[in-house]
Amino acid sequence: MPLFWLRVALTLYGIGLLGAVMSLWTNRSTLTRVMLGAAGSGMVFHFVSLTEIVMLSDTAALSSLHQIESFLAFLLMTFFLVIYGVYKTVSPGIAVFPLVFLLTLSAQTSALSNDASASQVSNSWVNMHVGLILIGYSALIFSFFASILYLIQEKNLKAKGKKSGVWSRLPALATIDEIGYRCLVFGFPFMTFGLISGSVLAEARFGPGFFRDPTILSAIVMWVLYTILLYARWSAGWRGKRAAYMAACAFCTALVVLAANGLSSVHRFVSP
């Protein structure tokens, strides 16, 4: 059943994606309502799917790549709706819907059951570690999206009345900046405690040698970049290109962390 609910959610996210793409060319409030309705109802089915996985699972619920994709998609959609609730903007939807759709599509291609061999360490520790890290990732992804939107809006304003086409309906620069900054601030403690909990887990199982692992090393690099970005924005008010490049670096490092799982001996996803 979790797979069935996930596929229902996928269909609804697909409708939301269509609405997001179509709303680029037209300013119809109907499309916004369709997009938000699809996102909201998709999340309900997605939540049911995730809950069933946790309840049916004997092992850590978030230990396979597909489950992580599914949970990350759910978190991104939650961020999107919260941001809409606060700022009344659907602009991030054009980036969020494709990403959520692809993550959910990938997640549903495989059965969501767990491999029993995953039960190597405490399930609740693994779930907590992965959950915290994914909330931090979601915040970082949104901050990155906001940086891109900031650059586009800045370019629009500097273009001085020349046609900005589909991007003319972006929110105000100050609003985009605030979304990016608040996402960063919100995600930082989650990312930090996620890494700490992961370190505790790894040390318990592998001893101090886990530090030489590529996944762990790249995760630390990502955390350092995240910290520098947050500090630069807080102390020097970094915005625009510099903030966008820094967020892009942190985001790319986050992708490297995911890719490095393939090379890691201590941090591997369970095969689906």
Next chain:
Amino acid sequence: MNFKLIGINHNSAPLEVRERLSVPEARLPEAVRYLVEQPGVEEGMVLSTCNRVEVLTTVRQEADLRKFFPGYFGVSQDSLDGHWYEFEQRDAVRHVFRVASSLDSMVVGEPQILGQVKEAYAVARGIGAVHSALDALLSRAFAVAKRVRSETAVGSSSISISAVAVQLAEKIFGSLQGRTVFLVGAGKMAELAARHLTANGAARLLVCNRTHERAVRLAEIFGGEAIPYERLYETAECADIVLTSTGAPDPIFRREHGEMLLSRRRNRPMFFVDIAVPRNVHPDVNKLDGMFVYDVDDLQLVADSNSAERRKEAQRAEQIVETEVERFAARMKSLHVVPTILSLQEYCETIRQAEIDRIRGRLGKISPEQEAAIEAMTRGIINKLLHTPITTLKSTAASPEAATIEDVIRRIFNLEPKNLDSKSGNSGRKKTED
């Protein structure tokens, strides 16, 4: 219904004619009363704004609205010839929808006109001059205006230089609430722009001018603060929006000033509105991240672009209006059969009551339940019998054979002949004199 509208507006008459026909707000009820006292006028409303004076009525055949203007305003009819326009039926409906939707305004899409139409409606309704057909027309006009505003962007973009400056500031800062505006130069243009910016919520106004007295005078008008010219740069760092309009021959804000301001403001964005010629802000400042500089040509470019956008959206709005005119006309046509339907129901009800009274004596004493059952049964028979004639009347109301079907039904059921005055004439524009 016979809708008839006559009026003058900015397209049909020059200002010297319009100003003679203006109705002050306080005299509007009196003007409406005078209108409905005219022979043949059943309902009436007077709309008077700076750009138009119109009277909207439902009339009988003999009504001549042209006498209203000379009669009420005391001007000769000759002086108005060639300036007014007159619409009837469907064209009158279309015109009212276009006016309420701001498609007939001097500045297409401006929002004030809907409020003015609503005020005129409220006055006319308040004194009982609008009650049935005009009420339906105006209620529909408000709904159409709302639809146009929500489904098109006809009123969403600014087309004056000052309004464009506010629009751009909102694109940068989200809202002007809590923002500081710094006026460098205290001329008329600066005053106009300051008025727009403060009206849109700017919290603090600082004014700086080489002649300090002029800065003090302008600051007093807007409750701002006058700044000595020597403190120009140190004050600028506090401002989110800097509006320059001095006669300085060279730029007073150059790239190095921009870099200094950004550094002191910890990269918070700044918006320079440079309405001076020659320019007071060097174009290089715009190349800095977080610095946005718009000179007069840039503002005009945005205004022109917005105007083009409005024209495009206005075309979409016209299509909406056309659809709504068709819908309203169909609804109005179906209203013609309402008197026949009511007569038919009344006729059958009279027969039903008479028959019940006739047999009540024969039935002797009956219980309330039995009485209710007889009522329900006879009503059921009547409703079933009338179902087909009534649905036929309604469904064919807008078709050419409607009058024939209505006449046949009236003959079959021996109903009173219909009052010809309640019939609507042919739709279409009768005459336009402008």
